[in-house]
Amino acid sequence: xxxxxxxxxxxxxxxxxxxxxxxxxxxxxxxxxxxxxxxxxxxxxxxxxxxxxxxxxxxxxxxxxxxxxxxxxxxxxxxxxxxxxxxxxxxxxxxxxxxxxxxxxxxxxxxxxxxxxxxxxxxxxxxxxxxxxxxxxxxxxxxxxxxxxxxxxxxxxxxxxxxxxxxxxxxxxxxxxxxxxxxxxxxxxxxxxxxxxxxxxxxxxxxxxxxxxxxxxxxxxxxxxxxxxxxxxxxxxxxxxxxxxxxxxxxxxxxxxxxxxxxxxxxxxxxxxxxxxxxxxxxxxxxxxxxxxxxxxxxxxxxxxxxxxxxxxxxxxxxxxxxxxxxxxxxxxxxxxxxxxxxxxxxxxxxxxxxxxxxxxxxxxxxxxxxxxxxxxxxxxxxxxxxxxxxxxxxxxxxxxxxxx
Numbered sequence: 001x002x003x004x005x006x007x008x009x010x011x012x013x014x015x016x017x018x019x020x021x022x023x024x025x026x027x028x029x030x031x032x033x034x035x036x037x038x039x040x041x042x043x044x045x046x047x048x049x050x051x052x053x054x055x056x057x058x059x060x061x062x063x064x065x066x067x068x069x070x071x072x073x074x075x076x077x078x079x080x081x082x083x084x085x086x087x088x089x090x091x092x093x094x095x096x097x098x099x100x101x102x103x104x105x106x107x108x109x110x111x112x113x114x115x116x117x118x119x120x121x122x123x124x125x126x127x128x129x130x131x132x133x134x135x136x137x138x139x140x141x142x143x144x145x146x147x148x149x150x151x152x153x154x155x156x157x158x159x160x161x162x163x164x165x166x167x168x169x170x171x172x173x174x175x176x177x178x179x180x181x182x183x184x185x186x187x188x189x190x191x192x193x194x195x196x197x198x199x200x201x202x203x204x205x206x207x208x209x210x211x212x213x214x215x216x217x218x219x220x221x222x223x224x225x226x227x228x229x230x231x232x233x234x235x236x237x238x239x240x241x242x243x244x245x246x247x248x249x250x251x252x253x254x255x256x257x258x259x260x261x262x263x264x265x266x267x268x269x270x271x272x273x274x275x276x277x278x279x280x281x282x283x284x285x286x287x288x289x290x291x292x293x294x295x296x297x298x299x300x301x302x303x304x305x306x307x308x309x310x311x312x313x314x315x316x317x318x319x320x321x322x323x324x325x326x327x328x329x330x331x332x333x334x335x336x337x338x339x340x341x342x343x344x345x346x347x348x349x350x351x352x353x354x355x356x357x358x359x360x361x362x363x364x365x366x367x368x369x370x371x372x373x374x375x376x377x378x379x380x381x382x383x384x385x386x387x388x389x390x391x392x393x394x395x396x397x398x399x400x401x402x403x404x405x
Contacts, residue, residue, distance in 0.1 A: 213375025267323025327365025
């Protein structure tokens with residue numbers, strides 16, 4: 001079943017402020033940005049789907065890809081689990097035959113393990129692009145010295161980045177990081193300098209600390225600082241892009257070379273269509289109606305069934321229901337029914353019923369937070385992690401974590 005794109009009906013007013021706009025961006029007109037170049041890869045428009053655990057599987061990547069161009073990155077996998085041929089990891093690292101770019105995010109804390117994992121992805125799995133995760137704030141990752149904790153150890157960080165770049169050969173390596181562990185331990189500027197020096201092809205900055213998790217407002221000024229310090233490779237911004245014109249705002253305020261979209265596309269895969277429009281200086285298309293969203297939900301479910309099988313697909317789809325319906329007054333009973341389905345036939349029947357209420361997209365829903373909102377929370381770290389920052393060795397037992405992702 002083909003994805004049913006939402007019709008692109010241009011609007012000439014901002015649906016939140018009701019003020020006339022130029023590309024829904026206040027009074028400014030911003031010229032189309034140049035394509036993003038990651039080694040041999042050209043990303044046009046310069047928009048990247050952020051790796052999100054439990055979300056950016058092959059089905060969701062295809063759904064988003066049908067709405068616009070960009071680079072669509074898989075879920076994070078762990079280097080050790082990949083080498084151990086963990087079944088969950090192998091499944092997460094798989095790509096659909098029609099994917100034009102095999103882009104994957106990799107996590108590890110040992111340079112030797114990272115070398116072997118990168119070689120495996122390049123030589124055996126045909127990866128076209130590898131993103132290294134230095135931003136994950138999950139306790140199971142940071143307490144092993146990985147994710148957002150790792151840049152606090154610059155010697156180890158440099159060794160891991162260098163190992164990956166060398167092992168990848170012509171395949172571009174990028175990194176995604178946060179601002180630091182917390183406000184007292186900011187690492188982004190030093191990590192960016194190291195990554196640039198070691199040959200990565202781009203740096204993504206999620207403008208929050210690990211301690212913040214997903215709370216508070218993203219500090220776009222910090223993205224601008226990294227962009228000013230990094231002169232030879234692209235810097236991408238991530239954080240609080242809920243609408244397409246937020247991307248224009250971020251690029252204008254920070255000078256960043258592109259945007260990475262995380263929670264903003266949850267329940268809103270058509271955001272990639274909107275981003276493509278505003279980055280071409282075109283009006284933002286009208287948001288879909290409830291009937292159109294129900295059709296998109298059905299398409300998403302079909303793609304999940306093709307990728308995972310019906311039972312697993314229905315389980316996976318449940319978390320998307322509230323994201324899609326955010327802002328619509330459909331009622332708790334309807335939402336509960338949609339999250340309790342066990343078959344595609346049952347789901348499509350319910351969606352047909354809901355879609356009979358052909359409501360326009362609620363303007364307030366354009367900026368509703370979706371996805372994780374937790375934080376702030378103290379970051380779990382290995383013992384003495386912040387007092388041994390010059391130690392070039394990974395924590396003892398760190399690579400024992402191999403859950404698959």
